[in-house]
Amino acid sequence: MRSTNRKAGYLTSVFGIFLLFLLGTASASGLSAQSLDIPSKSWGVSFGNSKNFTGLRFNFRDSRVERITGVNVTLWRPSQDDKDAVVTGLSLGLGPGGGRLRGVQLGILGAGADISMIGLNLGGLGVGAGEDLIGLNIGGLGLGAGENVTGISLGGLGAGAGTNLLGIAVGGLGVGAGENAAGFFVGGLGAGCGENLTGVAIGGLGAGCGENLTGLVIAGLGAGAGGRLTGVAICGLAAGAPEIRGLVIGGIGAGGKDLKGAFFGGAMVLVDKGGRLSGLAASSFNDVRGTVNGLCIGIVNYAWKIEKGLQLGLVNIVRDNPKGLRVLPVFNTKF
Numbered sequence: 001m002r003s004t005n006r007k008a009g010y011l012t013s014v015f016g017i018f019l020l021f022l023l024g025t026a027s028a029s030g031l032s033a034q035s036l037d038i039p040s041k042s043w044g045v046s047f048g049n050s051k052n053f054t055g056l057r058f059n060f061r062d063s064r065v066e067r068i069t070g071v072n073v074t075l076w077r078p079s080q081d082d083k084d085a086v087v088t089g090l091s092l093g094l095g096p097g098g099g100r101l102r103g104v105q106l107g108i109l110g111a112g113a114d115i116s117m118i119g120l121n122l123g124g125l126g127v128g129a130g131e132d133l134i135g136l137n138i139g140g141l142g143l144g145a146g147e148n149v150t151g152i153s154l155g156g157l158g159a160g161a162g163t164n165l166l167g168i169a170v171g172g173l174g175v176g177a178g179e180n181a182a183g184f185f186v187g188g189l190g191a192g193c194g195e196n197l198t199g200v201a202i203g204g205l206g207a208g209c210g211e212n213l214t215g216l217v218i219a220g221l222g223a224g225a226g227g228r229l230t231g232v233a234i235c236g237l238a239a240g241a242p243e244i245r246g247l248v249i250g251g252i253g254a255g256g257k258d259l260k261g262a263f264f265g266g267a268m269v270l271v272d273k274g275g276r277l278s279g280l281a282a283s284s285f286n287d288v289r290g291t292v293n294g295l296c297i298g299i300v301n302y303a304w305k306i307e308k309g310l311q312l313g314l315v316n317i318v319r320d321n322p323k324g325l326r327v328l329p330v331f332n333t334k335f
Contacts, residue, residue, distance in 0.1 A: 035059075065098065072096070083114040095123075110139070126155075133161075142171070149177075158187070165193065174203075181209070190219075197225075213241070222250075229256075238265070253283055257290075269298075277303075286311075306334040 035041075035048030046057040054069040062078040065085035072087050077095035085098035091105045097112045103119045105111040110123035116132040126139040133145035133153070142155040149161040149169065158171040165177035170186045177193040181201075185191040190203040197209035203219045213225035217233040222240075229241035229248075238250040246261045248254040253265025257275035265283035275290035286296040288303040292311070296303065301311035305320040316332035318325070325335045 062098065077112075269296075286313075301332070306332070309333065 035050035043054040061076040071090045074093040088102045101117045107123040110125045113129045118134045121137045127143040129145045131147045134150045137153040142157045144160045147163040150166045153169040155171045159169045161177045165181040167183045174187040175191045181193040182198040186202045191201045201207040207219045208224040211227040214230045217223040225241040228243040230245040233239040240255040243258045253268035254263045255270035257272040260278040262280040269281040269283045271288040273289045278293045282297040286298045292303045302317045311332040
């Protein structure tokens, strides 16, 4: 019993000394220069702001750290002069950070790096990096990087990248990238990027990109691309792009200037002025203000010209046909 009490008293004393040291370190004016290192200044166990260390390290707040390898436990987020720090291993604390973090980063409030984070990056509120975020990234509220996000990323509210988003990303409200996105993306409200999107994009309200979209798109309201949409788009309302190649199913319809594939809409399939439809259009009103090269099925079908194809519906209009053959019931074609 006495032996057990002695061990407990010893552990309590060590823990008390550790707490006093942390408090003293935090309040000292020379924070960046103080550390107690056992058995060596370069490896072992360190208490304080050691700058280059391998092993188990405890510090209140990192400042001007250079390189830490092992387990780094910090109570508070690093100071602004810690941007060059490279931490490899396990980083723990309320808000672990540094210049480059590699390994496992676990922050009760959040985790962040001025340059990059690679590995398992988990923050209670959020996870972020000034440049690149790579690995399994989970932020309670959100996550993001100034440049690239790569891997599996889960953000409570959102996930985003300033440049490219690669891999799997799920955001409670939205998922997005400033330039390109490739992979599997789910956004509670929307998913999109500024340039090219490749893969699967699911948006509660919408999904789209500024240039080309390739793959499968599912959107509660609508999907769109500024350039070409290639693949399958399924939307509650409509999908549109200047060029579409593939299958589009829209609650209201689909539209563009150069459509090739199969297009289904509850209300309308629209081809812009001077455009072309190659394939199948099926809706209440197929409005082709250009050339048809395929089949239009609807209540009303309208086309400027049929090159090779057929209209089937109650009213079928081909503006380029001879008089008397421009408006026909049941079907119309090139005469």
